[in-house]
Amino acid sequence: MNVDRLLELGDDALIAAQRLAEWHASSPEMEEDVALANIALDQLGAARLLLTYAGEVEGRGRDEDALAFLRDDREFRNCLLVELPNGDFAVTMAKLLFLSAYQLPLYTRLASHEDQRLAAIAGKARKESAYHLDHSAQWTIRLGDGTEESHRRMQDAVDELWPYTHELTAGEVSRAEWLSTVEPVLAEATLTRPADGWAPGGGRAGVHTEHLSYLLAEMQVLHRAHPGARW
Amino acid sequence: MVSARQAAAAVVDPELRVVTIEELGILRDVSVDEGTGHVTVTITPTYTGCPAMDVIRDDIRTALAAVGHPDAEVRTVFGPPWTTDWISESGRAKLTAAHIAPPHRTGPVALTLSVRCPRCGSPETEQLSRFGSTACKALWRCRACAEPFDHMKAL
Numbered sequence: 001m002n003v004d005r006l007l008e009l010g011d012d013a014l015i016a017a018q019r020l021a022e023w024h025a026s027s028p029e030m031e032e033d034v035a036l037a038n039i040a041l042d043q044l045g046a047a048r049l050l051l052t053y054a055g056e057v058e059g060r061g062r063d064e065d066a067l068a069f070l071r072d073d074r075e076f077r078n079c080l081l082v083e084l085p086n087g088d089f090a091v092t093m094a095k096l097l098f099l100s101a102y103q104l105p106l107y108t109r110l111a112s113h114e115d116q117r118l119a120a121i122a123g124k125a126r127k128e129s130a131y132h133l134d135h136s137a138q139w140t141i142r143l144g145d146g147t148e149e150s151h152r153r154m155q156d157a158v159d160e161l162w163p164y165t166h167e168l169t170a171g172e173v174s175r176a177e178w179l180s181t182v183e184p185v186l187a188e189a190t191l192t193r194p195a196d197g198w199a200p201g202g203g204r205a206g207v208h209t210e211h212l213s214y215l216l217a218e219m220q221v222l223h224r225a226h227p228g229a230r231w
Numbered sequence: 232m233v234s235a236r237q238a239a240a241a242v243v244d245p246e247l248r249v250v251t252i253e254e255l256g257i258l259r260d261v262s263v264d265e266g267t268g269h270v271t272v273t274i275t276p277t278y279t280g281c282p283a284m285d286v287i288r289d290d291i292r293t294a295l296a297a298v299g300h301p302d303a304e305v306r307t308v309f310g311p312p313w314t315t316d317w318i319s320e321s322g323r324a325k326l327t328a329a330h331i332a333p334p335h336r337t338g339p340v341a342l343t344l345s346v347r348c349p350r351c352g353s354p355e356t357e358q359l360s361r362f363g364s365t366a367c368k369a370l371w372r373c374r375a376c377a378e379p380f381d382h383m384k385a386l
Contacts, residue, residue: 031360034364034370035362041278041366042280045276046280048280
């Protein structure tokens, strides 16, 4: 199995987990606080398995912690979408919708990969992704087809993030497959599907937005200040 | 004399303390090397990020040491992925008795069935949140007796 491929999958999950965890104790309602923490935990669980495997394949003695806490931004292979700031709740839900509409078909495909270890991880993560997709789709519909203000915010979120979705569909998951999940949700939410245009990329090659550096600074500071520290 | 298998099977889940890891279906295998006495226990997580796994591993090693198997190793496997269908009938009964509605049997077709209130038995219930106090549970409420309750999600 290719190390970069495992890092792409693992870094997407790790950075998504870190962003979702930022909502912890500050979500709009308690049930949502619990939900976002649970989804973050699922992503973190997948990230740990994928990064552990990536470290073993690489063969340079790096474990999950070394890969998560001791790499700089240029070494991360995550897509730009997951590193973008959380914004308001609508932005967070749009990010999760777009991400899970990509992760679900991807993990489903990888679940029958010839690499047994990757197939087992994907087979597990796939079931969790289905819950993430369902949760974000329901919120997108509720907010889009809600009040004038919630509709405006949800549409703004979709418009703002749309360019970053092209990076998701540049590989194994085709644009048509991804749209077949996302478009019906936007339609039911009475939202306008944005026109395709600007398509920023570079995350898979380690070229990121400045947001990732700030995220890593917060995520890595403890481990770097106290190497090997344990609870 | 308690066998290694019996000792490992009796370990309770740290988050659902009414059921054992065997009843929950996360204990996959226990094998003892007759020559060295080395025990290998294989478990699988309910969810990839389940935070109880470290405690479960420690509890298994402690339980085995207590019955004369100090040399034990706990392995974690992910395939085939855990499903709530592996929860035994006795496990389901114990969950219900602890007022946690057990999961539906999963089938080839995804069906949304009503969840019976584990307190009064009414099917008039509603989901409050798809995510609950642990990764494996959702929060529900009974419309008949008004009690909120946990429901273990079918997976």
